[in-house]
Amino acid sequence: MSDKEIIIASLRRVERRIRANRLFTELSFGALLFLALPLLLKLWDLVQPMRGVTVSIIAGIWVLLFAGYVAWRVIQKGTLEQAASSADQQAGLRDELKTAFWFINNPRPSDWVDAQIRRAARGAESMDVNVLYPRTLPRTSYIAGAMVLVFVLLNFVPLPWNHNWLALQAAPAFSLTEKEIEILKQTEELLKKAGQLNQTELTEKLEEIVEQLQEGKIDAQQAAQMLDDIQNQLEEGNLDASSINEGLEEMAQDLAQSDQLEPTAGAMQNRELNLAADELRKLAEKLGMNTPEASKEMQKSLQQAAENTRPGLEELAKMLKEAAENLKNDKQQQAQESLEGAAQQLESLQARIDSQQLKNMASQQIQSLKESLQQRQQQPGQKGAKGEQQAGGKGQQAPKGEKPDMDARGAQPGEAGSEGEPTDEAGEQGQPGAMMPGGAEGTGLMPGGQGGTDAPKEGDATSLDVKLQQEKVEGMQDGGEKPENIEETSKMERSRLDYRNVKSDLSPAQKDLLNQDRIPWEYRPLIKSYFEAIRPTGKKQDK
Amino acid sequence: MSSAIDRQVTTFQEQFKRVKDEVSKVIVGYGEIIDGVIMSLLASGHVLLEGVPGLGKTKLVSTLSDVMHLKFSRVQFTPDLMPADITGTNIVQEDAMGKKYLQFQQGPIFSNIVLADEVNRATPKTQSALLEAMEEHSVTVGKTTHKLDSPFFVLATQNPLEMEGTYPLPEAQLDRFIFKLKVDYPTVDSLHTILNRTTKSQEPKVERVLDQGEVLEMRKTVRAVPIARPVQDYAIRIMMATHPRPPYAPAATMKYVRYGSSPRGAQALVIGGKIRALLNNRLHVSCEDIRALAYGALRHRVLLSFEGEAERVDTDTIIKAILEHTPEPS
Numbered sequence: 054m055s056d057k058e059i060i061i062a063s064l065r066r067v068e069r070r071i072r073a074n075r076l077f078t079e080l081s082f083g084a085l086l087f088l089a090l091p092l093l094l095k096l097w098d099l100v101q102p103m104r105g106v107t108v109s110i111i112a113g114i115w116v117l118l119f120a121g122y123v124a125w126r127v128i129q130k131g132t133l134e135q136a137a138s139s140a141d142q143q144a145g146l147r148d149e150l151k152t153a154f155w156f157i158n159n160p161r162p163s164d165w166v167d168a169q170i171r172r173a174a175r176g177a178e179s180m181d182v183n184v185l186y187p188r189t190l191p192r193t194s195y196i197a198g199a200m201v202l203v204f205v206l207l208n209f210v211p212l213p214w215n216h217n218w219l220a221l222q223a224a225p226a227f228s229l230t231e232k233e234i235e236i237l238k239q240t241e242e243l244l245k246k247a248g249q250l251n252q253t254e255l256t257e258k259l260e261e262i263v264e265q266l267q268e269g270k271i272d273a274q275q276a277a278q279m280l281d282d283i284q285n286q287l288e289e290g291n292l293d294a295s296s297i298n299e300g301l302e303e304m305a306q307d308l309a310q311s312d313q314l315e316p317t318a319g320a321m322q323n324r325e326l327n328l329a330a331d332e333l334r335k336l337a338e339k340l341g342m343n344t345p346e347a348s349k350e351m352q353k354s355l356q357q358a359a360e361n362t363r364p365g366l367e368e369l370a371k372m373l374k375e376a377a378e379n380l381k382n383d384k385q386q387q388a389q390e391s392l393e394g395a396a397q398q399l400e401s402l403q404a405r406i407d408s409q410q411l412k413n414m415a416s417q418q419i420q421s422l423k424e425s426l427q428q429r430q431q432q433p434g435q436k437g438a439k440g441e442q443q444a445g446g447k448g449q450q451a452p453k454g455e456k457p458d459m460d461a462r463g464a465q466p467g468e469a470g471s472e473g474e475p476t477d478e479a480g481e482q483g484q485p486g487a488m489m490p491g492g493a494e495g496t497g498l499m500p501g502g503q504g505g506t507d508a509p510k511e512g513d514a515t516s517l518d519v520k521l522q523q524e525k526v527e528g529m530q531d532g533g534e535k536p537e538n539i540e541e542t543s544k545m546e547r548s549r550l551d552y553r554n555v556k557s558d559l560s561p562a563q564k565d566l567l568n569q570d571r572i573p574w575e576y577r578p579l580i581k582s583y584f585e586a587i588r589p590t591g592k593k594q595d596k
Numbered sequence: 597m598s599s600a601i602d603r604q605v606t607t608f609q610e611q612f613k614r615v616k617d618e619v620s621k622v623i624v625g626y627g628e629i630i631d632g633v634i635m636s637l638l639a640s641g642h643v644l645l646e647g648v649p650g651l652g653k654t655k656l657v658s659t660l661s662d663v664m665h666l667k668f669s670r671v672q673f674t675p676d677l678m679p680a681d682i683t684g685t686n687i688v689q690e691d692a693m694g695k696k697y698l699q700f701q702q703g704p705i706f707s708n709i710v711l712a713d714e715v716n717r718a719t720p721k722t723q724s725a726l727l728e729a730m731e732e733h734s735v736t737v738g739k740t741t742h743k744l745d746s747p748f749f750v751l752a753t754q755n756p757l758e759m760e761g762t763y764p765l766p767e768a769q770l771d772r773f774i775f776k777l778k779v780d781y782p783t784v785d786s787l788h789t790i791l792n793r794t795t796k797s798q799e800p801k802v803e804r805v806l807d808q809g810e811v812l813e814m815r816k817t818v819r820a821v822p823i824a825r826p827v828q829d830y831a832i833r834i835m836m837a838t839h840p841r842p843p844y845a846p847a848a849t850m851k852y853v854r855y856g857s858s859p860r861g862a863q864a865l866v867i868g869g870k871i872r873a874l875l876n877n878r879l880h881v882s883c884e885d886i887r888a889l890a891y892g893a894l895r896h897r898v899l900l901s902f903e904g905e906a907e908r909v910d911t912d913t914i915i916k917a918i919l920e921h922t923p924e925p926s
Contacts, residue, residue, distance in 0.1 A: 134826075138926045148882035151925070152824035159825065166822045168601045169879040 056174035057157045061133065063177035064154065068136035070186040079126050081194035087119045088200040095207045095218065102214050102224030104269060112218075140177075143185040149173045225267030227276075230429075236422045237263060243415035255283055259419075266426075273426040280423045287412045287419075294409065297402070298324075300363030304373075307361065311354035313339075313347055326403035330396035337392035340385055352380040369398040601879070608817050608874050612638075614805040618663040621800045623656045624793065625786025631875075632777045632892055633660060633751065637709075638814050639867040641774025642730050642750040644715075644765075644896060651779045652790075653753040657711045660751070665807035666708035667745065673718035675761065679725035683735045684742075700737055705729050708745055708808065712752035716762040723765055726750065730772040747811050767855070767899060774864045775889075776896035821870035823881040826925035828866060831886045835862040837918040838898050846921035848914045852904030857897035864893035883924045891915050 054062070094103070094111060103111075137150040153173030156166045208217045216222040229237065237259070244256040262283075266276045301321050309318035313336055320329035336351075343351065359374035376391035557564065572580060612634060619630050629645070633656065636643035645653045654670075661668030671682055684703030690696050704710065705726070715723060729735050733744045752773065755762055770776075782790065793800055837844040838856030849856070869885035876885075891912055898911045 135926050138924070147876075147878065147884050148824070148827055149878070149880060151826060152822070152880040152882075155824035155826055156822065161822075163820075163822060164601060165820050165879060169822055172879055 056170050059174040060150065060153055060157060060170070060177045063180055063182075064133045064136045064140065064150065066182050067140045067180075067186065068131050068133060070182050071131055071136060071139055074186055074188065075131075076126060078191045078193070080123060081191045081197050083119070083122050083126070084197040085193045085200065087115065087122070088197055088204065090115060092200055092204050092207070095204055098218075098224070099207065099210065099212065099215060102216060104225070105221075105223035106269070108218055108223045140180065140185065144176070144180055146173075146176055149176055225269070227266045227269065227273060229263070229267075230425070233422055233425050236418050236425070240415050240418035240422065243411050243418065246411050255286060255415075258283055273429055277423045277426050280419050280426075284416050284419050284423075287416045294406075296363045297365045297406070300361055300366040301326075303361045303363075304358040304366070304369075307358035308354050310357070311347075311351045313343065313351050314354050321399075324406075326399040326406070330399040330403075333392050333396040333399065337389040337396075340380075340389055340392070348380055352377045355380065365402075369395055369402065372398055604817055604820075605874055605877065605879070608814055609877065611806060611810060611814060612875060615660070615663055618802045618805050619656065619659050621802055622659040622793075623652055624789040625782035626652070626656065626779065629656065629777050629779055630660075632775050633657070635868055635871045636751075636774050637747065637749050637811065638818055638871055639774055639864070640747070640815055641864065641867070642752070642772060644770070644773040644776040645751065645753045645779055646756060646776060647753070647779030649755060651781065653779055654711065654713050657709070657713075657751040657753070659802060661709045661711070662802050663805050664709070664811065665804050666747070666749075666811070668709045668711070669704035669707035670711040670713060671704045672713050673715045673722065675717060675719060677718045677722045679722050682722065682725045683729070683737060686738060700740065700742065702742070703735075705735060706742070706744060708747055708749060710748075710750045712750055714755060715752040716754040716765055718763065720763055720766055723763065723769055726752075727769055727772065730769070747808065747815070770896045771858050771860050773896060774860075775868070775892040777892055778895075818867065818870050818874065821873055821879065821881065823866060823870065827869075827881050827883055827886065830883050830922070830925055831862050831865040831869070833922050834886065834890055834918055835859070835865065835894070837922055838894055838914070840901075844922065846917045848909075848917035852900055852907070852909045852914060853898055854901040854904075855899040857894050861894050861897045865889055868893060887919055890919055894918075 091112070094108075097103070098108075133154060134151070137154045138148075140146065141148050141150050149169075150173050153170045156170055160166075205219065208215075208219045214224070216224055241256050241259060244259065259280075262271075262276055262279045265271045266273065271279070301324070305318040305321040307318075308314040308321070317329045317332040317336065320326070320332055340348075355373045355377035359370045359377055362370045372391050372395035376388050376395060379385075379388035379391055559567070615634055616627075616630050619634075620627070623630060633643050633645075637660075645656070647653055658668070658670070671677070680703065682703050682705050684701050684706065686698040687701045688696050689699040712726065715726075729744060729748070730750055733746065733748045735742045735744065750773075754765070833844050835857050837846060837849060838853060838861065839845060840850050840853045840856065845853075845856075865886050866881065868889040869881035872885040872888060873879070873881045894915050895911045898914055900909060900911065904914075
């Protein structure tokens with residue numbers, strides 16, 4: 054190798070090492086900055102779980118940006134001049150390589166230049182790149198590694214609302230409560246059992262609805278409608294249970310008139326149709342051993358039972374009738390076959406009844422799930438991810454009869470002096486709203502003024518199909534027309550005025566007297582609505 | 597060929613060292629000043645030594661002339677010194693026939709080494725008498741131009757300008773000095789050595805170690821040293837940064853400088869850099885050489901503005917700012 058080649062080869066080695074070290078440092082630092090985003094997002098996810106779509110979009114943008122950054126840094130190459138300058142500095146060569154490289158690129162006929170290049174080549178040869186530019190792990194790489202570890206650990210934090218992003222899991226768009234999940238499981242089990250009894254693919258449909266709901270493809274209202282459809286499908290082809298029961302009862306009574314058919318009748322009365330079928334089969338086997346009187350008696354009983362043709366029992370009645378006719382005509386073989394057919398009909402009926410029961414139970418569960426979803430749809434303030442409704446405040450438990458739009462406010466710290474109100478819904482359904490005694494002032498000798506900590510606790514909300522009707526009471530001048538909602542204006546929007554402490558000239562004792570609560574809280578809405586009802590309207594007053 | 601160059605470099609270093617060692621026998625504690633003076637001689641330039649009286653400036657120059665086989669003369673500049681006292685003059689002579697004629701009587705400037713002692717004590721008119729000699733190595737009297745012997749080397753000393761009875765050197769003359777070296781007080785250790793040497797009955801003797809031919813050969817060696825374009829570019833950018841104009845000037849230059857260095861400043865940087873490279877056994881000039889010489893080569897070429905003088909800004913401060921502001925070529 055010539056002196057020039059030695060120098061250039063050395064500079065190339067130096068340039069590669071500088072680039073590698075630079076890349077490692079820059080990528081470590083870049084990773085440090087870029088990792089901060091997913092780490093913070095994951096931490097935020099633990100507080101407020103994010104949906105899969107959100108996580109996917111952020112992750113996609115993150116990957117693109119990081120890839121762009123890596124590409125940008127990788128394509129940046131240093132020049133050999135820069136390598137020469139750096140090597141001079143690192144090896145203390147005082148611009149020897151830089152000068153030599155310049156003279157290599159700009160040759161001139163000079164012994165001094167040749168000598169200079171020769172000296173530089175000797176220096177370049179003795180240069181150890183590993184010593185001048187050792188491969189070291191930058192501190193940022195340790196931090197970046199630690200951040201990756203923390204990120205991975207955060208994904209595996211055993212919290213119920215934590216989702217492992219690494220396993221492509223994220224918070225669903227709609228979270229079911231534990232109660233709803235339990236209902237769902239029970240429903241699915243029931244539907245599967247019903248499916249074993251020759252039922253449809255409703256389980257899959259239900260799972261599909263829940264999946265779509267969790268993915269945010271449909272909202273709770275749409276889910277409720279789809280559950281309605283499932284309910285309708287479950288109800289399709291329902292047996293008329295009462296008619297069948299009555300029919301079976303009547304048939305049993307008819308069959309009980311015959312001694313041979315009594316066990317069968319007993320089983321039918323007990324709705325043990327499989328047992329009844331077995332009894333019929335036993336009877337059919339012993340048909341030849343019966344006396345003519347017994348056969349006649351049996352034929353009569355079967356004939357009477359066959360006359361009872363209720364909906365759903367037509368086939369059974371037909372078989373019993375055939376059996377009776379065959380017995381009458383002494384066709385033992387055919388009679389046995391008819392009894393066997395009747396036994397099969399009983400078994401079939403038993404299976405249908407069982408399936409019907411399961412479907413009814415499933416339908417009930419679906420109804421509960423539907424109601425729960427509808428209720429949550431009306432409560433936008435609920436914490437979607439955790440499925441927990443937090444009634445905040447310093448001591449005020451949000452009443453169940455509260456308006457839906459009050460829910461969000463219910464999660465805010467309650468004002469100690471604010472007075473509770475009976476809600477619209479409570480008023481309509483006759484459920485008393487929580488009337489919170491107000492008044493922060495006073496001596497505290499009288500009840501009230503403590504932010505509603507003594508407010509009565511209510512049980513779970515119940516849905517009543519019956520609404521209390523506004524009764525016309527004596528003195529009502531408008532014939533029971535809907536009373537004017539005097540609070541409507543104030544409900545249009547929140548007051549923009551701050552609460553102020555209104556000074557009063559009253560003594561504390563007087564205030565306490567004014568704040569006395571002598572009317573039980575549960576009667577307040579009733580009293581209020583009474584006085585609103587008898588209040589003369591403005592129209593009447595004008596007259 | 598490489599070994600020949602190496603020998604040439606070695607010889608250069610040895611000769612330089614010999615001169616320095618001899619001078620150091622008399623002058624103590626001024627290693628850098630001695631280096632600067634010898635470098636100025638080898639760079640075909642002149643040097644201006646500035647310092648308060650009594651620091652050994654004159655002694656240094658006279659010692660240097662003693663160690664070389666060169667013709668030496670000394671001119672004590674005083675306010676009443678006339679140009680003709682330096683350059684020489686035509687005087688009336690009478691031949692054997694009694695015919696009178698004018699004959700040029702050479703002044704002290706006709707030497708190889710001229711010591712212009714306390715050069716700023718003479719009037720500007722007299723100071724200007726050196727201009728032609730320093731740049732063109734010739735003296736014109738009347739219609740006749742007289743060439744000076746080579747090497748021609750002016751060593752001027754001056755007291756700081758703040759002292760009474762001094763005249764600042766004109767810019768044109770300042771620019772002709774390749775380096776301006778500031779002679780500061782010696783250290784305590786150096787003073788001990790000085791006292792030990794100068795208070796004894798026998799003063800140290802120096803030997804002549806360099807003749808005229810060797811000096812010229814050394815000058816030739818210096819000029820053979822190659823310099824790469826990036827390094828030369830660095831020297832030019834530093835020189836340009838002394839001018840209060842963008843894009844090279846730092847803020848300090850823009851604020852405090854009226855005029856910057858002439859191209860002679862860059863020449864001084866490069867030629868000085870070559871000498872320094874040889875002394876450091878290198879065959880190329882580095883940016884470090886340029887930086888090391890920047891103060892000596894540029895401090896007298898930077899003329900302060902009114903603001904700079906009003907705020908008593910030192911030109912070394914400005915050069916320091918320039919060095920910090922000018923990046924090395926990568």
